[in-house]
Amino acid sequence: MTKRLKVAEILRTEPLNTTVQVKGWVKAFRNNQFLALNDGSTSTNLQVVVDFENTDSAIIDRIKFGAAIRAQGTLIESQGKGQKVELKATEIEIYGDCNPEEFPLQPKKQTLEFLREHAHLRFRTNTFAAVFRLRHKLAFAIHKFFEDRGFVYLHTPVITASDAEGAGEMFRVTTLPMDNPPRTESGEVDFSQDFFKRSTNLTVSGQLEAELGAMALGEVYTFGPTFRAENSNTTRHLAEFWMIEPEVAFNDLQDNMDLAENMLRYVIQFALEHCADDLKILEDRLIEEEKSKPQDQRSDMSLTEKLRFVVENEFVRLTYTEAIDILKNSTPNKKGKFQYPVEGWGTDLQSEHERYLVEKHFKKPVILTNYPAEIKAFYMRQDEPKEGVPGPTVSAMDILFPGIGEIVGGSQREERYDKLVRRMHEMHIPEEELSWYLDTRRFGTCPHAGFGLGFERLVLFVTGMTNIRDVIAFPRYPGSAEF
């Protein structure tokens, strides 16, 4: 019995003149003879040469695009150009037929929009196979990065009772009957009769729980699904996405920036080292896609050049106040080219402003820090007043990437109990609901910092895909929860 080998292993070890067995799916069948076989282990296909004169024609007829087959024979040096080795098949077995008249995919270019509507089949295309192998490697690289640095992977709950985090609209979790829920005397839904005896939601962030872990384990991170019920319809938002949230005791804002920047550079470097084949597929796809764009809208770097550039160059770090100055004096602002003119200090930056800073002014990733307290979350550490800064700021940081915008959002946390509680009152956040969170500040509080990284946004950047719905297997967004 010949052991089955994966295509990736065959191409790596090239066991010439031995009998090998492969199993996979037909990607092409030319000339009744040349079968391109892919088993998912690599983007490269194995050429299987079928002896059509000595193979049952009933079998030959069933070798169709998409069919699952087994092939066995001798691995030889390729007699043709285009590949080093090929399998001279003596046995072909069909596991699963694939009727070309019914199969939605075709051996030709298909648009991402079409494939999105057939998301259950799109793994079978070169592009999506490459995207999902890369997604896996990036997830692995993130775990390795933190493991190598002594972090503890903390699993924070998916169902939470807190609705005070303020990160966005939440999906409610309940087992109460929707048509006739129990009501209190005042007529409100009586959640004390619900499964958890209180109102619960899907988590919008594991940060607050991660902070609890960091207060004893020192360095923790979360990596799990996160849910936002915002009605966001963009190429960079999902209702269900995966987020990585490190939280580190005794780190300040500078440490936090270093950690985020090192992590991003590490995982991108990891992809460059371990996913060259898949990156090549995606790079070629991008070049092909950009051919239809006018010259001035094409990127001046290829995908891998862009990734190398990020790995080799330090991110630019500047404060919100400095960014406002640059934007105020920028050519587009003076010429009235911004849809939202930069008027003064204190308002949030629009995405056109972020894009200008990253893509035009600095032309590299940018870390913006020390935002106005007004526009940021309650738990961010309040800065000391500083000359030249018009209002109170917090030790926040956002990392902006070209083409993606905000990929990381984080801060040094407010560890001072009094200041934190005062801020919660100002922002009308009920203290009693977060008493467990405030306990961290009451018992052995310490400076600490953390951030959230949107995993799909990272995958977007590394794969060069442009719609976030194409880097998660089964995307959830307003009006869509298919599959």
Add this chain to the structure above:
RNA sequence: GUCUCAUUAGCUCAGUUGGUUAGAGCAACGGACUGUUAAUCCGUAGGUCCAAGGUUCAAGUCCUUGAUGGGACGCCA
């Protein structure tokens, strides 16, 4: 949620100022060829022109409403 563009064959798209029988490339199918690599050559089949209403002698084409999809913006990761 707002704005905007689109919807014609399995896919990607043409379709003129409203006018006879709606076209192409690719894919599929049949055949030829048999060392191909986006194979090639010959042939065949394939249409509720998104839906409903309206204008008109006449609507794929114009108008209204809706559905679906793309993009931009806002919210953010």
